[in-house]
Amino acid sequence: MLTIAVEKTLGEFAVNVAFTSESGVTALFGPSGAGKTTIVNMIAGLLKPDSGRIALNSDVVFDAAAGINLPTWRRRIGYVFQEGRLFPHLSVRHNLDYGRWMSGEAADPAAFAHAVELLDIGHLLDRRPGKLSGGERQRVAIGRALLMRPRLLLLDEPLASLDAARKQDIVPYLLRLRDEAKVPMIYVSHDPVEIARIATRVVRLDDGKVAATGGVELLT
Amino acid sequence: MFGLSPQEWTAVLLSLRVATVATAVALPFGIAVAYALARSSFWGKPLVEAIVYVPLVLPPVVTGYLLLITFGRRAPVGAFLADHFGIVFSFRWTGAALACSIMAFPLMVRAIGLSIEAIDRRLEDAAATLGANPMWIFLTVTLPLALPGIIAGAMLAFARALGEFGATITFVSNIPGETQIISAAIYTLTQVPGGDEAALRLVIISVVISLGALIVSEWLARRATARLHGI
Numbered sequence: 001m002l003t004i005a006v007e008k009t010l011g012e013f014a015v016n017v018a019f020t021s022e023s024g025v026t027a028l029f030g031p032s033g034a035g036k037t038t039i040v041n042m043i044a045g046l047l048k049p050d051s052g053r054i055a056l057n058s059d060v061v062f063d064a065a066a067g068i069n070l071p072t073w074r075r076r077i078g079y080v081f082q083e084g085r086l087f088p089h090l091s092v093r094h095n096l097d098y099g100r101w102m103s104g105e106a107a108d109p110a111a112f113a114h115a116v117e118l119l120d121i122g123h124l125l126d127r128r129p130g131k132l133s134g135g136e137r138q139r140v141a142i143g144r145a146l147l148m149r150p151r152l153l154l155l156d157e158p159l160a161s162l163d164a165a166r167k168q169d170i171v172p173y174l175l176r177l178r179d180e181a182k183v184p185m186i187y188v189s190h191d192p193v194e195i196a197r198i199a200t201r202v203v204r205l206d207d208g209k210v211a212a213t214g215g216v217e218l219l220t
Numbered sequence: 221m222f223g224l225s226p227q228e229w230t231a232v233l234l235s236l237r238v239a240t241v242a243t244a245v246a247l248p249f250g251i252a253v254a255y256a257l258a259r260s261s262f263w264g265k266p267l268v269e270a271i272v273y274v275p276l277v278l279p280p281v282v283t284g285y286l287l288l289i290t291f292g293r294r295a296p297v298g299a300f301l302a303d304h305f306g307i308v309f310s311f312r313w314t315g316a317a318l319a320c321s322i323m324a325f326p327l328m329v330r331a332i333g334l335s336i337e338a339i340d341r342r343l344e345d346a347a348a349t350l351g352a353n354p355m356w357i358f359l360t361v362t363l364p365l366a367l368p369g370i371i372a373g374a375m376l377a378f379a380r381a382l383g384e385f386g387a388t389i390t391f392v393s394n395i396p397g398e399t400q401i402i403s404a405a406i407y408t409l410t411q412v413p414g415g416d417e418a419a420l421r422l423v424i425i426s427v428v429i430s431l432g433a434l435i436v437s438e439w440l441a442r443r444a445t446a447r448l449h450g451i
Contacts, residue, residue, distance in 0.1 A: 046345050072348035073357075079349040085342055089364045089448050098360075102351035130449050148350050 002026075002152055002186070006042055006052030006062075015039060015208040018052075021152075025178050025185045027195040029219065030205035036188045039205075040154045043186065044079050045072035056151050073102070078150030078183075082157040084141040086129035092140050093125040099148025111147065118180065119143045119173050135166040139173060146181060153177075153185045159194060167194065174198050192219040224425075228418055230397050231405035232425055238313055238401055239381035242320035243374050246328055250373060253325075254332035255362070275387075276326045284390025287319055291391075315392035316399045320384045324377035331376055335369020336362065368444040375437025379430050402426050 005018035015035040019026075028036045041047035043054060045061065048069060054062040056077070061070040078099075086095050096112065116122045119139045129137060138158055145153055158174075159167045175198065177183060189195050195202065196216050204212045212218050224232070253272060257265065275283050291298040291309045301307040309315035339362060347357045363370075385403040392399040394408060406422045409415035 044349055046348070071353075072345070073351050073353050075349075076351065077349065079346070081342070081346060083342075085340075085346040087343060087347070087361065098347070098352075099350040101360075102347075102353075102356055144350065 001057055002043070002184070003053070003055045004039075004043065006039075006049035006054060008038060008042060008047065008049045010038065013208060015042075017205070017208070017210050019203050019210055019213055021184065021186060021201065021203075023182070023184045024200035025187050025198050026201045026203060027199035028186060028188045028203050028205060029192065029195050029199075030190065030211070032190055033207075034205040035208040036190075036205060037156055038208075040079070040156050040186060040188055043152070044077050044154055045070060045075050076148070076151050078145030078148055078153040080138070080141050080145050080153065080155040080158045082160050084129070084137040084161075086132075086137060086140055086144070088129050090128075091125070092121065092127050092129065092132070095129065095140060095144050096125075096147055098144060103148065111149075115143045115146050118146075118176055133166075134162050135169050138162065138170060142173065142177065146177065146183065150183065153183045154188075155185060156188045157190070158187075159189070159191075171197055195219060224421060225418065227396055228405060228422055231400050231402050231422065234313060234316075234397070234399075235382055235401040235403075236429070238316045238320055239378050241314075242317040242324060242381040243328075243378045245317065246321040246325055246377055247370075247374055250325060250328040250332055250377070251363075251366075251370065254329045254336055254373075255358075257329070258333045258336040272329050273326045275323050280323065280384070280386025281390050283322065284319060284387035287315075287322070287387065287391040291315065291318065309392070311392050311395060311399060313392075313398055316384075316388045316401060317381075319387040319391045320381035321377075323384050323387050324380040327380055328373040328377040331373030332366060332369045335366040335372075338369075339365045365448060368441040368448065371437055371440045371444055375433050375440075379433045382426065382430055382433070 002021040006015070008015045013035070015038050017035070017039060028039060030036055038047060042049050049062060049064065051064040053060065053064070060066070060068050061075050062068060087098065090098065096115070100107065116125070119142060121136065121139050121143055124132060124136055124140065129140070132140065142158065159170055162170065171194070178185065178198065187195065187198055196219055199216060202214060202216055202218045203210055204218050257269060289295050293299065293302060293308065293310045298309060309318050343365070344357050344361050347361045352360065383403060384401070385407070388399065388401060389404050394400050394404045400408070402422055402425070406419050409419035409422070
């Protein structure tokens with residue numbers, strides 16, 4: 001379970017939010033500029049809140065009052081970026097293996113095969129990211145984040161760079177991730193249709209604040 | 221070979237050795253300085269930048285003279301290095317390599333710095349979310365992505381070192397077999413009657429080596445760039 005209560009001021013814009021997220025998929029929903037990406041970056045440790053506290057279950061990753069700020073690389077929180085951000089100099093296979101290399105874990109062929117099968121990327125393994133389509137790239141990015149065995153998976157508008165048809169292609173994979181891999185997820189989007197299909201819980205944001213929390217009925 | 225006299229041949233080999241050593245020794249420093257200048261802001265950064273780039277604008281003879289009064293056998297730094305580490309630069313080929321390193325350093329730092337600045341830092345963030353600590357990020361993301369610039373910087377430095385004349389001759393003189401690099405040998409040959417033919421031979425060799433270095437670097441940098449774009 002993620003517990004977050006943070007404040008961050010970026011120039012004219014201020015984020016001040018508090019919410020919790022259980023297992024399943026919690027959507028951060030709101031118009032662009034509502035502070036969605038700012039919030040996930042703080043959860044990931046890429047942006048430091050001015051004050052507040054972020055905890056995963058009983059593990060505090062940030063606490064301004066206690067002076068705790070776990071660096072990103074020690075948080076074990078997966079992140080799927082809008083633009084994929086695959087490493088261009090590594091093959092798909094090596095992109096997928098990157099998290100395991102960094103944690104120094106032994107190869108787990110079963111987990112690898114399962115992720116590859118789940119995301120249907122087996123035929124891409126020896127290619128380089130430059131040769132992938134947008135949808136393939138996002139699937140590999142999801143696989144890369146999944147294979148580091150994250151405690152929580154952040155997805156920041158993972159479908160925004162895709163056209164409508166490609167979006168529909170990816171959604172089933174996300175549902176499998178939710179229902180089969182059972183990774184708790186924070187899913188950022190401004191698209192209510194997309195969220196309605198994926199999310200189990202919705203946090204609606206507006207102008208850096210939580211406007212409402214609840215189920216998918218908030219989307220309307 | 222190529223109709224070169226043993227002395228000319230010695231100058232060619234010495235030049236290649238000096239330029240290779242100068243480039244190899246300067247490279248780790250070049251990468252470190254380029255990274256620091258590209259990524260961090262610290263007090264006195266403009267001063268460090270000025271010191272790195274000053275050999276580009278100073279007359280080479282001035283740089284050579286500054287080296288002489290710093291690293292000469294009786295100069296403070298030179299005497300210290302000689303007494304404690306047995307490293308002697310003055311009138312040795314190692315001094316020629318030091319002079320070449322310093323003359324080539326700004327070009328190297330410039331090329332590497334540009335490629336580091338061009339790196340999409342969001343890829344480094346992505347590596348951090350995957351559990352890479354800062355050292356691993358540098359080794360597995362930053363360094364490979366900067367490779368075209370590192371190759372270009374190394375080759376520019378190598379070519380610059382081959383062409384070095386003023387700083388070297390001022391610092392370590394023009395001793396055949398020890399510090400007489402190609403350019404110094406050409407200069408010497410043009411000062412003696414009947415030396416034109418030998419000078420021309422060395423000029424041709426010099427042109428061939430320099431062009432070769434540029435072509436190889438261009439080819440390597442293209443390959444590295446293609447690799448980086450995931451092709």
